[in-house]
Amino acid sequence: MTKAITVAGLHKSFGRTHALDGLDLTVESGEVHGFLGPNGAGKSTTIRVLLGLLRADSGAAQILGRDPWTDAVEVHRRIAYVPGDVTLWRNLSGGEVIDLYGRLRGGLDARRRADLLDRFELDPTKKGRTYSKGNRQKVALVAAFASDVDLLILDEPTSGLDPLMEEVFQRCVEEERDRGRTILLSSHILSEVEELCDRVSIIRGGRTVEAGSLADLRHLTRTSVTAELAGPPNGLAHLPGVHDLDVQGRRIRLQVDSDQLTAVLRTLSETGVRSLTSTPPTLEELFLRHYQDEAAAR
Amino acid sequence: MTSLSGLAGTGTLLRFALRRDRVTTPVWIAVNALMVLSMPNTLKSLYGTAAERADLLRQVRTNASFRALIGPLYDTSIGGLTAWRVGVYAGLLMAVTSLLIVVRHTRDEEESGRAELVASGAVGRRASLTAALLTAAVANGVTALLVTAGLAGQGAAGALSFGLGLAATGMVFATTAAIVAQLTESARLARGLTSAVLGAAFVLRAAGDSATADGGSAWTWLSPLGWLENLRPFAAERWWVLLLFAAAVLLQGVAAYVLAGRRDLGMSFFPTRPGPATGRLGSAAALAWRLQRGGVLGWSLGFFLAGVIYGGLTEGAADLVGDNPNARQIFERMGGQSGLTDAFLASMVGMLGLIAALYVVASVLRLGTEETSGRAEPLLACQVSRLRWAAGHLTIAFAGAALIMLLAGAGFAVGYGRQVGPILAACLVQLPAVWVIGGVAVLLYGVAPRLAPAAWGVAVAVLLIGWVGPALDAPRLVLDLSPFGHLPKLPGVEMTWGPVLVLLALATALTAAGLAGLRRRDLTG
Numbered sequence: 001m002t003k004a005i006t007v008a009g010l011h012k013s014f015g016r017t018h019a020l021d022g023l024d025l026t027v028e029s030g031e032v033h034g035f036l037g038p039n040g041a042g043k044s045t046t047i048r049v050l051l052g053l054l055r056a057d058s059g060a061a062q063i064l065g066r067d068p069w070t071d072a073v074e075v076h077r078r079i080a081y082v083p084g085d086v087t088l089w090r091n092l093s094g095g096e097v098i099d100l101y102g103r104l105r106g107g108l109d110a111r112r113r114a115d116l117l118d119r120f121e122l123d124p125t126k127k128g129r130t131y132s133k134g135n136r137q138k139v140a141l142v143a144a145f146a147s148d149v150d151l152l153i154l155d156e157p158t159s160g161l162d163p164l165m166e167e168v169f170q171r172c173v174e175e176e177r178d179r180g181r182t183i184l185l186s187s188h189i190l191s192e193v194e195e196l197c198d199r200v201s202i203i204r205g206g207r208t209v210e211a212g213s214l215a216d217l218r219h220l221t222r223t224s225v226t227a228e229l230a231g232p233p234n235g236l237a238h239l240p241g242v243h244d245l246d247v248q249g250r251r252i253r254l255q256v257d258s259d260q261l262t263a264v265l266r267t268l269s270e271t272g273v274r275s276l277t278s279t280p281p282t283l284e285e286l287f288l289r290h291y292q293d294e295a296a297a298r
Numbered sequence: 299m300t301s302l303s304g305l306a307g308t309g310t311l312l313r314f315a316l317r318r319d320r321v322t323t324p325v326w327i328a329v330n331a332l333m334v335l336s337m338p339n340t341l342k343s344l345y346g347t348a349a350e351r352a353d354l355l356r357q358v359r360t361n362a363s364f365r366a367l368i369g370p371l372y373d374t375s376i377g378g379l380t381a382w383r384v385g386v387y388a389g390l391l392m393a394v395t396s397l398l399i400v401v402r403h404t405r406d407e408e409e410s411g412r413a414e415l416v417a418s419g420a421v422g423r424r425a426s427l428t429a430a431l432l433t434a435a436v437a438n439g440v441t442a443l444l445v446t447a448g449l450a451g452q453g454a455a456g457a458l459s460f461g462l463g464l465a466a467t468g469m470v471f472a473t474t475a476a477i478v479a480q481l482t483e484s485a486r487l488a489r490g491l492t493s494a495v496l497g498a499a500f501v502l503r504a505a506g507d508s509a510t511a512d513g514g515s516a517w518t519w520l521s522p523l524g525w526l527e528n529l530r531p532f533a534a535e536r537w538w539v540l541l542l543f544a545a546a547v548l549l550q551g552v553a554a555y556v557l558a559g560r561r562d563l564g565m566s567f568f569p570t571r572p573g574p575a576t577g578r579l580g581s582a583a584a585l586a587w588r589l590q591r592g593g594v595l596g597w598s599l600g601f602f603l604a605g606v607i608y609g610g611l612t613e614g615a616a617d618l619v620g621d622n623p624n625a626r627q628i629f630e631r632m633g634g635q636s637g638l639t640d641a642f643l644a645s646m647v648g649m650l651g652l653i654a655a656l657y658v659v660a661s662v663l664r665l666g667t668e669e670t671s672g673r674a675e676p677l678l679a680c681q682v683s684r685l686r687w688a689a690g691h692l693t694i695a696f697a698g699a700a701l702i703m704l705l706a707g708a709g710f711a712v713g714y715g716r717q718v719g720p721i722l723a724a725c726l727v728q729l730p731a732v733w734v735i736g737g738v739a740v741l742l743y744g745v746a747p748r749l750a751p752a753a754w755g756v757a758v759a760v761l762l763i764g765w766v767g768p769a770l771d772a773p774r775l776v777l778d779l780s781p782f783g784h785l786p787k788l789p790g791v792e793m794t795w796g797p798v799l800v801l802l803a804l805a806t807a808l809t810a811a812g813l814a815g816l817r818r819r820d821l822t823g
Contacts, residue, residue: 051679053821073683081679087672089589090484096577103580104680125572129409129484140676153679 002029002065004151004182005050010059012045012206019045021206022059027184027199032177034197035186036283038291042206043186044084047155051081064151077106080144084156084186086136088128094139095124101143113146119168134160145172152176152183158192170196190283200283202290209290214283221281221289222255225264230272239263250274307421311429315403316436323433326395327441330464334388335448337380344624345379358382359511366508367611369527377452377532381460389526390500392441392464393471396434397492400475403430406485408563417563427476427558431551434472438465456532459540463529466543470522471496473550480557483566499523522546582682586690590664594698597657601650601702605709608646612639612714640790643710643721650706651728651782652764654699658736659757661695666743666750669822684816692740692809699732720789727788730801731781735760737808744812747822 005027012020020042027033037043048054050063052072061068066075080101088097102108117124122138131139137160144152158169166189173196176183187193193200194214202210210217222243229250236252237245241260246253256264261278268276345351351374358364358371371382404427407413413426446461475492482488499521506518507527518524522543529539561567579585630641665688668674678687707725711718739753763772763780777783781804784797 048675048821051675053675053678055818055820072678073681076679077681079679081676083672083676085672086676089585089673090486091573092579092588093573093575093577095575096573096579099577100579100585101676101680104582104677104682106681123572124575127570127573130570 003027003062004029004031004064005033005184006060006062007046007050008060010046010049010061011057012042012049012054013057019206020049020056020059023203023206024208024211025201025203026211027182029182030177030180031198032173032183032185032196034193034200035184035203036188036190036193036200036287037203041203043203044155045206046203047081047153047184047186050153051076051079078150079153080105080147080149080151081153082137082140082144082155082157084159086133086140088131088136088139090127090129092128093125094122094128094131094135097128097139098124098143098146101140102147106148108143108146109148113142116142116145116172119172120165132160134162134165137161138165141169141172145176150181152181154183155186156188157185158187158189166192190287194283202287204290210286217283217286218258218280221286222257223261223281224253224255224279225268225276226253226278227251227268227276228274229268230274232271234267234271236264236267239267304422304424305428306425307419308425308428308432311403311416311421311425312432315399315429315433319399319402319433319437323395323399323437326391326398327437327444330388330391330395330441331444331448333391334380334384334445334464337384338376338449338452341376341379341383344628345374346624348374350624351379354379362508364611365511366504367607369503369507370511370513372512372530372533375452375532377449377456377460380449380452381456381531381533382527385460385463385527385531386500386503386523388445388464389467389523390496392438392468393496393522394493395437395441396468396472397475397489397496399434399437400430400472401479401485401488401492403433404476405479405482405488409483409485414563424555424558427554431472431476435469438468438472441465441468453532455535459529459535459537460531462540463526463531463543466540466547467522467526469547470543470550473547473554476554477550477557480554480561481567483568483570503527581690582677582687583690583693585677586664586687586694589668590661590691590694590698593657593661594694594701597698597702598705601654601706602709604650605706605711606713607709608650609710609713609715612642612646612710637790641787643714643717644724644787644790647706647710647721647724647728648764648782648785648787650725651703651732651785652761654703654728654732655735655757655760657702658695658699658732659739659753661698662692662736662739662743663750663753664695665691666747669747675821678821685813688740688744688813688816692736695736696733699736700726700729703728703732717789723793724788727785727793727798728782730798730805731785733805734781734801734808737805737812740809740812741815742812744815745819746815747819 003026005025007023007025010020010023011018023042023046025035025046035043035046045054049056049061050068052068052075055069063075064078068075088094098113099108102113120138120142122135122142126135128136137157141157144154158166161169170192173183173185185193185197197214199213200211200217201208229252232250233247233252236242236247236254239260240263241257242264243255243257244253254264345354355371355374358368369382369386372378407416407426416426442461442465445464446457449457449460471492474495475488478492478495479485479488482491500523502517502521503524506515506521506524507513509515509517513524513528518528525539525542528536530536557567579588626638665674668691674687678684703725704722707722710721710725714721735753735757738756739750742753743750760780760782763776764782767777781801784801786792786794786798
């Protein structure tokens with residue numbers, strides 16, 4: 001598999017603020033890559049470096065095999081970008097803006113445009129100033145999804161969409177993946193990332209703290225186990241990798257490091273199990289863990 | 299009780315508005331006050347003797363186009379001359395200041411969505427409109443105070459009536475703006491429409507004044523700017539005219555509140571019409587033209603009309619200043635040494651060149667608003683290089699300057715009808731200097747975008763040097779700071795290519811340096 005985006009050791013400061021502090025990011029061709037991090041972590045700065053809008057202080061960045069700064073125009077032919085905060089020209093209609101963006105990229109698929117307008121329930125005749133935040137985002141999304149490009153860079157594209165439109169958005173992303181397009185999706189909506197992304201990168205303070213497939217990441221984390229046992233539990237507290245053990249008579253709840261799950265299950269079955277639920281960690285727990293670490297470190 | 303609770307929070311909003319305007323409004327006020335208060339000295343040196351003043355009075359009585367431009371002269375005391383010479387223009391400036399303040403704190407706030415957040419607080423339904431009008435009242439009051447105090451030496455009653463008249467004119471257009479802000483959804487349109495009303499008021503006054511020598515025409519009485527001159531400061535003041543202003547402010551104010559009470563926040567009486575579902579725009583240049591074409595059209599129209607008006611004045615210009623050695627000297631300093639008609643033409647064309655510098659700055663800085671608003675970012679993430687994007691706007695800025703100067707020349711051809719070729723050449727020879735100012739704006743924007751608004755400062759400084767410098771007999775060193783000071787004063791003199799070519803090279807270098815900076819720097823936004 002070739003790489004759509006490779007970023008290594010990227011640094012960027014604005015005055016005394018270090019927005020990026022050695023960030024790494026790899027996006028494989030054809031994947032949907034989730035790009036996560038709390039506000040101010042450097043997601044948008046990374047994206048703007050990748051678009052050649054900002055110049056990195058140091059580090060390497062390649063997008064579609066080219067340099068994002070020097071080859072900006074060639075790269076942009078094959079990219080569609082949706083910013084988190086879409087501003088439109090007040091006296092241009094949504095349809096005019098969609099067509100303009102299409103022509104300024106690799107071209108626009110007219111049938112897909114019509115289909116997307118229909119699915120997003122967007123009125124293209126309204127003027128820029130009369131659209132709500134969600135509708136401005138839809139204008140940019142329709143323009144991006146209808147454009148004939150290889151890579152979509154979406155920076156928190158659904159922050160203004162309602163749940164129905166969020167659903168439409170997710171179907172569109174899946175369709176794009178099925179066509180072999182690569183998508184970098186920066187998002188705060190973890191369920192959306194969990195649903196759509198093959199791999200994720202979590203960044204914090206301008207640095208990558210976690211990257212890999214969701215399965216990989218889960219492997220590094222804890223599973224919650226709730227069980228009702230045949231007798232009083234035995235020796236659970238001393239097992240390595242067990243956390244937050246809570247015993248209420250025969251009912252137990254605990255968190256276990258994923259690689260210690262086998263040992264815990266063996267111990268439980270020795271006592272006898274009446275019922276058992278085990279939940280893999282959600283992305284939210286993953287994310288919160290990193291986020292809380294940061295809050296604690298402050 | 300309802301009316302009182304409708305005003306809850308007005309005081310807070312007023313303080314907030316004054317704080318937001320703490321730089322812009324004082325600048326407007328200072329420019330206006332300086333213009334008025336510098337006048338007595340200038341006029342003393344221009345019309346020092348009783349004979350010169352009597353001569354001026356006779357000319358204003360007999361020359362209709364002169365009265366159309368400035369207004370009728372009632373009294374030849376220094377106070378009377380001051381009120382005549384700057385009255386209409388100080389009134390215009392006051393009106394513009396006021397309409398900008400009111401629209402900024404009403405429709406601008408609603409359009410941007412900021413008003414929604416404010417309105418959700420413990421703020422009455424009428425508070426924001428009241429605060430906007432009070433902010434305008436503060437600006438007008440301060441100006442009135444400065445003018446009254448500064449001119450008190452010329453006669454207390456005259457100074458007070460002039461100060462009050464200016465403030466009243468400002469408040470009339472503040473309330474006009476308050477009405478228009480209820481009607482349109484866009485702040486820009488609200489400013490445009492109110493300015494159009496102001497322009498109509500100027501035209502009515504000009505038409506009336508060209509017809510009669512005493513400001514008594516019905517046309518003049520239809521215009522608030524006509525009321526200002528009919529207040530007759532320093533010439534047996536007619537205080538009752540202030541009642542007209544008061545009535546207008548009251549009526550318009552009530553209308554604005556009624557309209558505001560009948561609509562929802564953010565809505566208007568002229569809703570935006572839908573646009574086409576598909577677009578034909580296909581390039582950054584086409585987009586730039588679409589965004590700027592309205593402005594270019596307005597400036598073109600304005601320059602053509604100015605050409606027609608100044609052209610029409612040219613015929614009488616020679617008699618106008620012919621007998622006054624001081625005025626002749628000033629025109630010659632502005633416009634060259636050859637015959638008086640040529641000097642007049644050269645100085646009028648030169649003035650239009652200075653104003654074209656404002657156009658070029660406004661047009662170049664469009665790049666800055668596109669960038670800071672975040673609209674440039676997704677565009678530049680398309681297949682559009684920064685240079686190509688900038689080129690679209692800069693072509694409109696630089697070629698547009700050429701277009702409006704050409705149209706000014708065409709206007710002179712219509713209004714004056716003679717020397718068509720030489721006047722056209724005089725218009726075009728302004729361009730290298732205009733482009734230098736444009737180049738300064740490109741350089742500032744390209745290299746230090748945060749400082750880009752300083753280009754306005756440069757344009758205004760050049761305007762002041764060119765406008766006031768000759769009248770004040772400013773030293774050569776100061777006059778030379780302006781690129782316009784180096785241009786040959788066509789049509790009366792020989793064309794000199796040297797300075798023109800140097801200015802062209804300078805404009806090119808400034809623009810190239812600015813573009814190089816733009817290519818290299820981070821995009822803000």
